[in-house]
Amino acid sequence: MSAKNYWLAFGIGVSAGAAVALLYAPQSGARTRKKLRESAEEAGDYLQDAGDYLKTQAERLTDEAQDAITRAQKQAVHMVDKAGGRASDLADSVSGAVNSAVKSAKSLV
Numbered sequence: 001m002s003a004k005n006y007w008l009a010f011g012i013g014v015s016a017g018a019a020v021a022l023l024y025a026p027q028s029g030a031r032t033r034k035k036l037r038e039s040a041e042e043a044g045d046y047l048q049d050a051g052d053y054l055k056t057q058a059e060r061l062t063d064e065a066q067d068a069i070t071r072a073q074k075q076a077v078h079m080v081d082k083a084g085g086r087a088s089d090l091a092d093s094v095s096g097a098v099n100s101a102v103k104s105a106k107s108l109v
Helices: 003-024 029-108
Strands: none
Touching: none
């Protein structure tokens, strides 16, 4: 099929399709445009609601994450303080043992 025949057949097909669509359209063009406009508005409202919901969820998750970070920081400080106290106690014990050993060694000499 030549290019000229192809485009001629294509044009006839498009015209026939448009004619059939107009003949069997369930409603007028004005009514169809109105429905399309309403559908677009509903889609816009839905997207707005979805955006608001996502924003609310993001804020909630941000708050929860901040609370978790704060709790972790407090727990870390507590653990460091506790470890520092135990290290200090251990150092005192070692120091006492060393002093005791030194006294014992002096008494032997």
